[in-house]
Each structure stands twice: as structure tokens, then as C-alpha cells.
Amino acid sequence: MNDQAPLSETPPAAAPATDGLPLAEVARLADAIRHEIGKAVVGQAETIDHLLIALMARGHVLLEGPPGTAKTFLAQCFAATLGLDFGRIQFTPDLMPGDILGSNLFNFQTSQFTLTRGPIFCDLLLADEINRTPPKTQAALLEAMQERRVTLDGERHALPAHFMVVATQNPIESQGVYPLPEAQLDRFLFKQLVDYPSLEEELGIVARFGANKGAASPADLGIAAVTTPAQLDAAAEAVRGVTLADEVADYIVRLVRATRESADLASGASPRAAVLLAGAARARAALDGRAYVLPDDVKALAASVLRHRLLLSPAAEIEGKQVEALVEDLVAQTEAPR
Numbered sequence: 001m002n003d004q005a006p007l008s009e010t011p012p013a014a015a016p017a018t019d020g021l022p023l024a025e026v027a028r029l030a031d032a033i034r035h036e037i038g039k040a041v042v043g044q045a046e047t048i049d050h051l052l053i054a055l056m057a058r059g060h061v062l063l064e065g066p067p068g069t070a071k072t073f074l075a076q077c078f079a080a081t082l083g084l085d086f087g088r089i090q091f092t093p094d095l096m097p098g099d100i101l102g103s104n105l106f107n108f109q110t111s112q113f114t115l116t117r118g119p120i121f122c123d124l125l126l127a128d129e130i131n132r133t134p135p136k137t138q139a140a141l142l143e144a145m146q147e148r149r150v151t152l153d154g155e156r157h158a159l160p161a162h163f164m165v166v167a168t169q170n171p172i173e174s175q176g177v178y179p180l181p182e183a184q185l186d187r188f189l190f191k192q193l194v195d196y197p198s199l200e201e202e203l204g205i206v207a208r209f210g211a212n213k214g215a216a217s218p219a220d221l222g223i224a225a226v227t228t229p230a231q232l233d234a235a236a237e238a239v240r241g242v243t244l245a246d247e248v249a250d251y252i253v254r255l256v257r258a259t260r261e262s263a264d265l266a267s268g269a270s271p272r273a274a275v276l277l278a279g280a281a282r283a284r285a286a287l288d289g290r291a292y293v294l295p296d297d298v299k300a301l302a303a304s305v306l307r308h309r310l311l312l313s314p315a316a317e318i319e320g321k322q323v324e325a326l327v328e329d330l331v332a333q334t335e336a337p338r
Helices: 023-037 045-057 071-082 097-101 135-147 199-209 229-240 246-261 271-287 295-309 314-318 323-333
Strands: 061-064 086-090 102-107 112-117 124-128 149-152 155-158 164-169 190-193 265-267
Touching: 023 045, 023 071, 023 229, 023 271, 045 061, 045 071, 045 164, 045 190, 045 229, 045 271, 061 071, 071 086, 071 124, 071 164, 097 102, 097 135, 102 149, 135 149, 135 164, 190 295, 229 271, 246 271, 246 295, 246 323, 271 295, 295 323
Parallel strands: 061 164, 061 190, 086 124, 124 164
Antiparallel strands: 102 112, 149 155
16 A cells, blocks of 8 residues: 555645656646547536546446437547547447457468457447447457457457547437446446536537538547557556555445445445546546545546446335435445545
8 A cells, every 4th residue: 555645635735756757747638638629529528537537547438328419429539639549339239249359260372360350459449339239249348348358269369558448328228229237337447427518518519510511520620649659658657656545545445335235225336346446536636636546536436436336226226216316325424534
């Protein structure tokens, strides 16, 4: 465990040195990414922040929201600002695991099998409408998301170091969809809910894009890379150097364990949730230019980390209780360090 750090909101005059980029530079890099995305995407500030945190924490994000709320477009713009290799899979009921991972094809000229790599071999993978494909195909992502490698015909193949999955799903439709199993959901660091824009944001969207003919790509809208893979590596290294005080680590564990003890929940969060929440809190602190995690970092991210890992009990479902409200209650009831 790292040395304890102050828990006040006032940052130290000079942030302690960490490996990788200086924390002030990490915060500046995040601001540059936000600004570049803002050239094309109106609003969605919280979702963009969650994507940045997941990027720095080496996690994956599930975006859930109604059609037309720019989930896919946001992922495209996010990849464009990072200068990473972008891949997209449009999930459909007839999609097979080999369509994602690739396969070994026999070459009659050389009399050897040659690996034909699937779209998963990229830096940032957009899994669009991930709940439209059967569980067998969804499961093709399990090893890739957890271990950043895939196994084809008994041979393991490493994925790029920056491999990240941004998946989307529509919560409205129930026909022709296959809900993600718990094991798949647990691989996502965040489940971020994407809602309709505010009145002012929607007016801005119409004013900016109302006269456009056809769909515009990020490049058409002037989105360019503002960082390099080397800078992202250095920023991630700086995140790992952020201090997590013993009291804050204890708070994270008590909060996660409280989900398993709630009578309203049939299934609580696993130890993996505690580990991921700690890493995400470190990333949030670094993006804010802080060298230490505050309890407020944990509180701000708790819902996004926990909402997809909890199952309501039958009694709670009958009473009409919601996971969101239960997480909010658990955060309020779990004493945070002062």
C-alpha cells in the first residue's frame, strides 16, 4: 500500500513526482482530448470523462442509451482524438465468433494455415449493439477483455497494448436482443447511461448539424489526433503512481462488501469491482491533476462501476426498487474517511 496522503480538497502546492507524465500534463492532455471531441459532439461531458478514465485505467466501457444519442459517433470521435487504430463490429444475430476473432485458413499455394485476423485486432474496438448477438458470440470477447489476448486453434495471440472495448446497447428494445450475461458485464469497468440532451444542447445540435447532408465522419468535422500512443503510455504510468491511502482503500472495500450484505440485492459486486473502482478513482484523480485519491472520487464513480454488477432480489423487484437508488443509498450509508 502506498503512503497515506491528505484527504482534504486542497491539493498540495507541488504534486509529488510520479513515473510517466507529470500529473499537470496528464490533466492538460485530458483537456485537449475533451476540446477536440467538443468540435463534433455537443454535451456528453460525463460520458467523455468516463471514457477518459477508462482509457487511463485500462478498462472497458458499456454505453447504454436510446437510439440517436450519439453513442457510436462519440466512440468514433474519441478514437480519432487518440490517434489509435479503430475497429468496429456491428453485432447481428448471425454473427459468429470467427467473424470477431478471425480464423486460420489453409493456403493451397504454401500448404500451410495462415491466420486471418478479425476486427478485434485493433486498439479501440467499437462493439456496436452488442446485445444483438447470441451469447456464444458475445463470449468471444471475454478473454480479449480480461487478458488482452485471444486463442485461435490453441495458439494465443496478443492484442495491442492499448486495446479497449467501447460497447453500445439500446435499453428500449426487447425483441431480437440477447441480454449480456453477468460474466460479460463484469468485464466492463463502467456501464455509462447516455440520456437525451438538455434543451440547450439539443438546440446546439440542430444548429450545428441541421443543414448537413448525410452523415459526417470525425475527419469531416476536423477531428484530429491530439496525443500519441507514447503519451498515453506515460499518462497511464502516472495514474499507477497516484496514492491510494489506506483509509480510502478501506472505504472502497466496505462499499463493495455492503452490496453483498444488502437484503435488496440477490447478488452483490465481486472483488474485481473493488479493484476496478480503485483503479478508476486513481485515474479520476490524475485527470484532475491530483497525486492522491479522495473519497469523492470513489463516490462519483460508484454508480457507473456497480450498477451492472448488482441483481435485485425478487422482493425488491416486486416493490419496484431500482439499482440506481440502492447504490445511492449504500454510498450514503457507508461512512467515508474524513
